[in-house]
Amino acid sequence: MKKAVFLDRDGTIIHDVGHISDSGQVTLFTDTVPALRELQQEYELFIVTNQSGIGAGLIGKCEVDQVNCELDNYLREAGVYIKAWYVCPHTRNENCQCSKPKPYFLKQAAAEYDIDLSRSFVIGDHPHDVTTADNAGAFGLYVLTGHGAKHLPELPYDKLVFHGIHEAADWILTHPEPVSDIRREINIAAEYIQSGKLVVFPTETVYGVGADAFNAGAIAEIFAVKERPSFNPLIVHIADLDDLKQLAKEIPEQAVRLADAIWPGPLTIVLPKADTVPDIVTAGKPTVAVRMPENVSALQLIRQAGVPIAAPSANKFGFTSPTTAAHVSEQLGAETPWIVDGGACRVGVESTVVSLTGDRPVILRPGGVLREAIEEIIGPVWDADEIEQSGEAPQSPGMLANHYAPTTPLYLIDDLNDYLADNKTGFLLFQVTEGFNVNDPYVEILSENADLKEAAVNLYAAMRRLDSLNLNRIIAQRLPDEGLGKAINDRLRKAAASDSTRDYAPSEADRL
Ligand code: TXA
Ligand code: MG
Numbered sequence: 001m002k003k004a005v006f007l008d009r010d011g012t013i014i015h016d017v018g019h020i021s022d023s024g025q026v027t028l029f030t031d032t033v034p035a036l037r038e039l040q041q042e043y044e045l046f047i048v049t050n051q052s053g054i055g056a057g058l059i060g061k062c063e064v065d066q067v068n069c070e071l072d073n074y075l076r077e078a079g080v081y082i083k084a085w086y087v088c089p090h091t092r093n094e095n096c097q098c099s100k101p102k103p104y105f106l107k108q109a110a111a112e113y114d115i116d117l118s119r120s121f122v123i124g125d126h127p128h129d130v131t132t133a134d135n136a137g138a139f140g141l142y143v144l145t146g147h148g149a150k151h152l153p154e155l156p157y158d159k160l161v162f163h164g165i166h167e168a169a170d171w172i173l174t175h176p177e178p179v180s181d182i183r184r185e186i187n188i189a190a191e192y193i194q195s196g197k198l199v200v201f202p203t204e205t206v207y208g209v210g211a212d213a214f215n216a217g218a219i220a221e222i223f224a225v226k227e228r229p230s231f232n233p234l235i236v237h238i239a240d241l242d243d244l245k246q247l248a249k250e251i252p253e254q255a256v257r258l259a260d261a262i263w264p265g266p267l268t269i270v271l272p273k274a275d276t277v278p279d280i281v282t283a284g285k286p287t288v289a290v291r292m293p294e295n296v297s298a299l300q301l302i303r304q305a306g307v308p309i310a311a312p313s314a315n316k317f318g319f320t321s322p323t324t325a326a327h328v329s330e331q332l333g334a335e336t337p338w339i340v341d342g343g344a345c346r347v348g349v350e351s352t353v354v355s356l357t358g359d360r361p362v363i364l365r366p367g368g369v370l371r372e373a374i375e376e377i378i379g380p381v382w383d384a385d386e387i388e389q390s391g392e393a394p395q396s397p398g399m400l401a402n403h404y405a406p407t408t409p410l411y412l413i414d415d416l417n418d419y420l421a422d423n424k425t426g427f428l429l430f431q432v433t434e435g436f437n438v439n440d441p442y443v444e445i446l447s448e449n450a451d452l453k454e455a456a457v458n459l460y461a462a463m464r465r466l467d468s469l470n471l472n473r474i475i476a477q478r479l480p481d482e483g484l485g486k487a488i489n490d491r492l493r494k495a496a497a498s499d500s501t502r503d504y505a506p507s508e509a510d511r512l
Helices: 032-039 061-077 104-113 127-136 148-154 165-174 178-194 216-226 241-246 253-262 296-305 325-335 371-378 384-389 452-467 484-497
Strands: 004-007 044-050 082-088 121-124 139-143 160-162 199-201 208-212 235-237 267-272 287-291 309-311 352-355 362-365 410-413 425-429 443-445 473-477
Touching (some): 004 165, 032 165, 044 104, 061 082, 082 104, 121 127, 127 139, 139 148, 178 296, 208 216, 216 309, 352 371, 410 484, 425 452, 452 484
Parallel strands (some): 004 044, 004 121, 044 082, 121 139, 139 160, 235 287, 410 473, 425 473
Antiparallel strands (some): 199 208, 267 287, 352 362
C-alpha cells in the first residue's frame, strides 16, 4: 500500500485570493514546488479542494477545472506530479457527501490508488482540513498561510501548526509515523530531563531549552549552551496547578485567580520562592517565575518527567527567539540538545511576566497576555515603567534589578597574593588555592576540581553564605574567562559594581 499527502489548494499551495476563475489569478507560494518535490519522493500527492463558489454560482465548474488543469501542467513542468485532483463544487447548504471535513475524497483515493490512510497526511490552512484528516484516520497539519492565521483560534490545541508548506513537508518527512514519533520524542525528552540533561521543547510562545528545575547542575548547563553573559532568572514551567506548591512559598489569592483564568497560557507569575528551588534558577532572587504553558507536547513532557522544567528561550544570548525546531538547531548547531519538534509556536512572543510579590501587581515584561486581560481578573496593575516614573522603590528588594548582589562590599581581583586573610575578609575562590584553607569558614571554594559548571551551581549560595558572616569585605577571584567562566565573571563584576559608593579596590590598609 502507498502513502499519500492530501493538499488543500487555496491558501496552502497557492495564495488565497477568493474564487479563482482564471489561471492569471494563481500564484504559488515560493516554497510550494520545492516542498512538493521532496514530499513526492515518498508520498503520492493529491489535491482536495472545496470550491463552494461553483455551487453558489460565482464561478463555473469548467473555469475551475481549467485553472486546475493549467496549474497541474505548470507543476508537472516543474517536476511535481499530482496523482489526482478532487473538487467539491457544493455549497454548505447542499449538504453533500464530498465537502471537507467529510473524508469522502480521501476514501475514494484510498480505494482507487491503494492508499493507506493511516500512514497519510493532510495539509491545509483551515481547521476543516485537519478535521478531514481525523475523519479519515490520517494525520492533519495546519499551515498559517492563507486563512490559517485567521482561523487559528478555532484549531484544537493538540494540532500542529506550521508557518508554511515547506515546514509542514519537512515535518512529515521526519515523522513518518506521526503519533508514535511524537510520543517517542517526548518519552526520550522526559528521560533526559530525569537524568539531568537538557532538552529543547515547544511552547506556545517560543521554543525553550529546559532542565529539571531542582537540578542545579543541569540548570548551569543551560547558561553554558545559551552563552548568556550573566545568569538571568529562569521561568519554571509546570503542568498542573498543584506543582506550584513545591515552587512558591506563598500563593496569594490573585495568583490563584490569574492561574485559573489564564493557565495554561502565556502568562508567567512571579511569587516568593520556596527554599527548595535552587538559587541558580532564580539568579539569587527570593522570588520564582512560574508558568503553565499551553502547548500539549510541553505539558505532556513536564508530566512525564515528573518535575517542573526551568527553561529560557532556546536561542543564543542576544539572538532572536526560536519559534520552530529548525531555528533552534540553526542557532545552537552541534550543541543542540534533544529536540521535541512540535511545529511552529502559536503565540510567537514570550509570555507576559507579572510579579505578585509587592503591594501591587507589576508587569515586568509585556508578552502573550495583554495587560487589560490581567486587569480584568485582578484589577489595576502597574507596568515596570510606571513604577520607575513614580520614583517608588521596587516593592521587593531586587525585584526590578536583575542581579543579586551581596550587602557586603565585594571586590573582583585577579591576584590573591596581595590580600590578607583576616577574620573580617571573606574569600570567594574558584578552586583550591595555596595559602587558603578549604575548611576556613571565611573561604568559599566554588569548585575543588576547577569545574566551571560546578562553580556556577555554587556561586549564589557561596555568595550568600559569605554575606551572612558580617564581614567588612568579600574578595572574589576572577575565573578563567572562558565558557561558563564568562558568565560567572560578568555576574561577579555586576555584584562588585552594584554599589556606586563603594571603592573598587581595598584600601592600602587591607593589603599585606
Ligand atoms: O514565553 C516565555 O516566557 C519563554 C518560554 C520558553 O516559556 N521563556 C522565556 O524565558 O522567555 P527567558 O529566560 O527568555 O525570559 C525570562 C523572563 C526574563 O525577563 C526574566 O527577567 C524574568 O522572566 N524573570 C524570571 N524570573 C524572575 C524573577 N524571579 N523575578 C523577576 N523576573 C523574573
Ligand atoms: Mg485553504
